[in-house]
Amino acid sequence: MPKHMLRLGVNIDHVATLRQARGVDYPSPMAAAQLCEKAGAQSITIHLREDRRHIQDGDLFELRRGLKVPLNLEMANCHEIVEIALKAQPDEVCLVPEKRRELTTEGGLDVAGHQPAIKATAGRLAAAGIRVSLFIDPDVRQIRAAAAVGAPVIELHTGTYCNARGQRRSAELNKLIQGAILANQIGLQVNAGHGINLDNLDGIMRVPHLDTLNIGHSIVARAVLIGMQAAVREMSRAMRRYHPDGVSD
Numbered sequence: 001m002p003k004h005m006l007r008l009g010v011n012i013d014h015v016a017t018l019r020q021a022r023g024v025d026y027p028s029p030m031a032a033a034q035l036c037e038k039a040g041a042q043s044i045t046i047h048l049r050e051d052r053r054h055i056q057d058g059d060l061f062e063l064r065r066g067l068k069v070p071l072n073l074e075m076a077n078c079h080e081i082v083e084i085a086l087k088a089q090p091d092e093v094c095l096v097p098e099k100r101r102e103l104t105t106e107g108g109l110d111v112a113g114h115q116p117a118i119k120a121t122a123g124r125l126a127a128a129g130i131r132v133s134l135f136i137d138p139d140v141r142q143i144r145a146a147a148a149v150g151a152p153v154i155e156l157h158t159g160t161y162c163n164a165r166g167q168r169r170s171a172e173l174n175k176l177i178q179g180a181i182l183a184n185q186i187g188l189q190v191n192a193g194h195g196i197n198l199d200n201l202d203g204i205m206r207v208p209h210l211d212t213l214n215i216g217h218s219i220v221a222r223a224v225l226i227g228m229q230a231a232v233r234e235m236s237r238a239m240r241r242y243h244p245d246g247v248s249d
Contacts, residue, residue, distance in 0.1 A: 005240070039236070042212070046072075111146050192210055
């Protein structure tokens with residue numbers, strides 16, 4: 001893969017959401033992940049929430065055994081989930097904030113306000129050979145705090161940009177651009193995710209130094225209409241014009 005090629009990580013949580021809605025054993029997150037692999041996804045993301053609203057423990061272990069591409073586990077800095085992660089050994093863990101009543105993740109992790117706890121968990125995960133990422137807003141304090149706790153990767157929260165309109169959207173995009181520049185300067189790998197779809201992708205493509213986009217809901221929603229492999233390929237094609245300086249071809 002060329003160095004400048006933007007990688008696609010597909011979040012399959014909402015395949016499990018559909019399964020859990022009826023309390024049945026289908027559709028299978030493993031089967032969905034395998035279709036994503038066949039379509040060219042470079043990684044698979046799942047979020048094992050404390051309330052187990054979609055992904056279940058068994059899904060995590062099945063995916064860890066069966067995937068050919070890297071598995072990225074999103075999780076809160078919660079003792080129970082940390083212990084499960086250490087047992088399952090995903091390729092990467094992305095620490096995220098989590099609230100029981102939220103529909104989806106709201107905002108980035110407050111690394112600056114919880115440095116000792118996050119540093120301790122990041123250290124345990126890293127010692128087990130798990131690459132650590134932190135899901136944060138494009139804020140200078142949070143980016144510097146991420147580096148301070150020893151995380152080699154950040155995932156910029158793009159949801160505020162994706163949900164904004166007009167001048168506010170331009171301001172939020174500028175924050176992402178400046179955040180990515182700073183993170184790159186201090187040696188962090190920069191991923192991005194949350195709320196990204198084909199309609200707002202053009203703006204995301206202007207953010208420099210991106211390695212991976214983690215996209216879930218919009219791909220799964222599109223897959224309902226055109227199929228999982230077609231939805232993954234559609235997004236992958238749209239991402240091909242990315243250039244690491246943030247200027248799309």
